[in-house]
Amino acid sequence: MIQIEHIDKSFAEKTVLRDVSLEIPEGQTLAIIGRSGSGKSVLMKHIIGLLKPDRGRVLVDGIDINEISYRELRQVRRQFGVLFQGGALFDSMNTFENVAFPLRTFTNDTDAEIRKEVEHCLDVVNLSGVGPKKPSELSGGMKKRVALARAISLRPRYIIYDEPTSGLDPETSNTINDLIKNLADQLNVTSIVISHDMHSVLKIADRAAFLHAMRIHWVGTIAEMHRSDDAKLRAFVKANEYAIGESALPSTARASS
Amino acid sequence: MPSLQLRLTKPFFSLGQYVLLLTKAFTSLGEFGLYRRNLFIQMVRVGIDSLPIVVMAAAFSGAVTTVQTAYQMTSPLIPRSTIGAIVVPSMIMELGAVITGFILAGRVGARIAAELGTMRVTEQIDALEAMGLNSVGYLIVPRVLAGVLMFPVLYVTATFVGIGAGLLVAEFSGLVPIGEFVQGARNYFQPFDPFFGLIKSLVFGFVITSISCYMGYFTEGGAEGVGRSTTQAAVMSCVYLLIADLGLAILLL
Incomplete structure (x- = not known):
């Protein structure tokens, strides 16, 4: 299990994350969604200790990865597989x-x-x-x-995907989505997907966390997301529908909104 | 635009980053298995691949130094063997190491910074770290070690080639016979001179590779950043090489 507790992160004079908390239970696929530049990749790098928070903790199986030695951190990292944005x-x-x-x-x-x-x-x-x-x-x-x-x-026990479908055509995106879904099912790994592609998120994630204005603005299951009336979340999903030219939410969800 | 405070503290921040990187590299020396294969690859790239240009530059500088020294020795009161007494120590103590240093700063330093910089901006270094690998031990240690180990080899080669070229030019252009040239060199030879040159070459090898590794490892900002790091690596290596040259001369002579 991965727990992110109240982390803040700034670069020079720019604050990227503020009081971000998140739990990623074992065996689940969590999507971290948000606009480009909202700090999703920065948050991802905190999970594997590539960045250190200015404040707060990141716990992997109860171990605070910022309080252990570099050698121990490398041991923790070996439980992760990471798919970077450009490969x-x-x-x-x-x-x-x-x-x-x-x-x-x-x-x-x-x-x-x-x-x-x-x-x-x-x-x-x-x-x-x-x-x-x-x-x-x-x-x-x-x-x-x-x-x-x-x-x-x-x-690995955990797989992190950083924008797995960005820059790919729809058919290749679907292939990648199917692979992620199959891996989660077959290997029973805990997956964290960083994405702004709602089509992909709806297909592969169990839960989603919406990163907005430096904070985790909304967290819930995909079913809850369909029902949510949070204006900012809906605006993000709507913008995605417009961008991909089709509905990200299933028809039932659109009907209920 | 970064604030004034940021701009003022940047040099201290960079120095701290450089020292921390070297500390991490030093503590990674024990993980030989991690960098063994890379070390041999880098030794070939730093040493063997640089050999042709180093030999060529050393030969020309040895020859030119001989001709110019002869040109300045116009007084009949100065024996012609003085040419050998000037050219040989110059090659051993200064030219052999400095010429090799400038060539390596341009050739090897720029290459190291470009390689590591590209790896940084394409997240390859992050990928190594994310796997649980010590990226400093894997990437930095073999490059710096290769520089420290191979620079003295190149220095010795450059010095011999430079002296040899000077000797040949002196003989064949009729400036001074080989016998007199060698006699002059022997008369003024100090046993410490080659050691001084070797110490210099070790320090230069370390300065060039460590600065270039630092520039490449902390590259920011895509292709433009790689270009900037590459240029800075070559320029800063040359600047610190000259500072180290003066420092060693004051300290050891």
């Missing part, structure tokens, strides 16, 4: 080496075992056979899927 694939390595990198670094597996595991991970993301290709030879969607294969290679 963050190592461009000096090919696809196979990218996925194999965590296995080679953190396990004592033999080359044959690593090869088998990499092939399995690439198979899970429907990318068998692209091992020898360099990241520069892959499309945006393929890069994200390879990054996802790398993120799951160590069988």
